[in-house]
Amino acid sequence: MTACSQRDLDSSHDPGLLSWVDSANRPDADFPLQNLPFGRYIGAAGEAARAGVAIGDQVLDLSRAAPLLAQHADALLQAALRPLQAGDLQGFMALGRASWRAVRLALSQALRSDSRQREDLARCLVAQSAVRMQLPCRIGDYTDFYSGIHHATAVGRLLRPDQPLMPNYKWLPVGYHGRASSIVASGQAVRRPLGQLRAGAEQPPRLAASRRLDFELELGAYIGPGNPQGEAVDIEHAHAHLFGVCLLNDWSARDVQAWEYQPLGPFLAKSFATSVSPWIVTLDALEPFRTALVRPSGDAPSLPYLSSRHNSACGAYDLQLEVWLHGEEARRQGRPAVLLARSNWARAAYWTLAQLVAHHTCGGCNLQTGDLLGTGTLSGEQPEQAGSLLELSQGGRSPVEVGPGEQRSFLLDGDTVILRAWAQAEGARRIGLGECSGTVLPAAGGEVAA
Numbered sequence: 276m277t278a279c280s281q282r283d284l285d286s287s288h289d290p291g292l293l294s295w296v297d298s299a300n301r302p303d304a305d306f307p308l309q310n311l312p313f314g315r316y317i318g319a320a321g322e323a324a325r326a327g328v329a330i331g332d333q334v335l336d337l338s339r340a341a342p343l344l345a346q347h348a349d350a351l352l353q354a355a356l357r358p359l360q361a362g363d364l365q366g367f368m369a370l371g372r373a374s375w376r377a378v379r380l381a382l383s384q385a386l387r388s389d390s391r392q393r394e395d396l397a398r399c400l401v402a403q404s405a406v407r408m409q410l411p412c413r414i415g416d417y418t419d420f421y422s423g424i425h426h427a428t429a430v431g432r433l434l435r436p437d438q439p440l441m442p443n444y445k446w447l448p449v450g451y452h453g454r455a456s457s458i459v460a461s462g463q464a465v466r467r468p469l470g471q472l473r474a475g476a477e478q479p480p481r482l483a484a485s486r487r488l489d490f491e492l493e494l495g496a497y498i499g500p501g502n503p504q505g506e507a508v509d510i511e512h513a514h515a516h517l518f519g520v521c522l523l524n525d526w527s528a529r530d531v532q533a534w535e536y537q538p539l540g541p542f543l544a545k546s547f548a549t550s551v552s553p554w555i556v557t558l559d560a561l562e563p564f565r566t567a568l569v570r571p572s573g574d575a576p577s578l579p580y581l582s583s584r585h586n587s588a589c590g591a592y593d594l595q596l597e598v599w600l601h602g603e604e605a606r607r608q609g610r611p612a613v614l615l616a617r618s619n620w621a622r623a624a625y626w627t628l629a630q631l632v633a634h635h636t637c638g639g640c641n642l643q644t645g646d647l648l649g650t651g652t653l654s655g656e657q658p659e660q661a662g663s664l665l666e667l668s669q670g671g672r673s674p675v676e677v678g679p680g681e682q683r684s685f686l687l688d689g690d691t692v693i694l695r696a697w698a699q700a701e702g703a704r705r706i707g708l709g710e711c712s713g714t715v716l717p718a719a720g721g722e723v724a725a
């Protein structure tokens with residue numbers, strides 16, 4: 276990775292910091308003191324959702340911790356803690372980076388091993404295993420991009436061997452308007468969709484359960500402060516509008532998609548469900564992992580509204596991605612999940628988050644707090660690094676080995692798909708995004724897909 280010399284770090288990124296929460300200090304912990312991701316959860320049945328911060332294998336309950344952190348706090352920090360105390364993560368996301376940083380620093384100081392607030396805050400901890408995670412906010416709009424160039428090339432090659440990438444691909448971040456209502460938090464099962472299918476090009480379609488159900492390994496980014504309608508976000512200021520990232524599985528019914536997508540793009544093949552990991556890892560936490568945007572030599576520079584020196588030097592993030600499969604049969608036999616593919620965000624994406632925001636708003640579209648932007652499938656360059664079964668099985672022609680005598684071209688009922696991501700770099704503490712998992716339920720009507 277090319278070095279990025281413009282990282283904006285503070286004491287909260289110090290890799291030597293340890294927490295008085297022991298589980299946060301394990302070398303492989305996703306949520307060490309340097310991460311501090313935000314989420315919403317329900318602790319006990321009938322209770323309203325609360326905002327929390329993940330630390331090790333615990334959640335710091337902000338409804339109880341915020342008043343303690345507000346003691347001796349300045350006005351900015353007090354105002355930033357108020358929505359968190361009320362369980363209103365969305366209200367906090369709307370405040371902007373100065374407020375996010377003030378809370379991050381306060382949390383970092385309160386949770387580090389020499390904290391004087393240790394005793395009081397220890398009473399605000401609850402085990403992650405004891406809570407039910409919710410969506411972090413009300414997602415008003417969801418846009419899914421197509422920024423993974425190796426995915427776009429591989430899928431394009433299946434459809435158009437002569438011209439895998441469409442002529443627009445390297446000029447603009449291609450995207451479509453997704454469905455926000457069917458986004459679910461990790462852990463929620465996903466029902467195999469029905470849709471129009473054709474047995475062959477000459478056959479009339481029929482309504483049936485999808486037989487080519489797939490996952491897509493993606494990241495999502497949440498919008499913090501929005502922009503007024505009619506006012507584009509300059510690429511230099513795009514990061515001020517981005518709160519943080521999560522894992523995102525864009526479940527896809529390939530057979531439904533193949534028939535319905537022309538000429539307006541994906542519709543019901545995508546809109547039945549999208550799973551997200553529940554913890555939002557802030558861009559502040561990811562700051563040590565910023566890296567250069569790498570483009571193939573010879574590519575034309577982006578148009579000025581999609582270009583900045585900072586975006587080229589530091590616009591990408593060095594984040595490792597994995598997708599795992601745990602089938603029903605494997606679970607029954609006590610076999611572990613199998614790794615299907617591994618890739619890296621910075622190497623997979625042609626467009627940065629800042630470019631997605633600048634392009635989304637260039638015509639005047641207003642983004643709003645809590646909107647979710649999907650990156651698109653982040654496949655690696657090699658075929659075995661693909662972030663979808665469509666690519667891994669080459670359109671179903673080459674099934675993938677997933678255990679002794681077991682193969683997959685597409686997902687079976689009972690399959691659990693697990694996405695993971697983490698970042699590590701010299702001079703920084705490793706942090707992770709947690710996981711995004713979902714299990715496929717049989718289609719309505721009980722038809723079992725072969």
Ligand code: CA
Pocket residue numbers: 419420491493525649651652
């Ligand atoms: Ca997608």
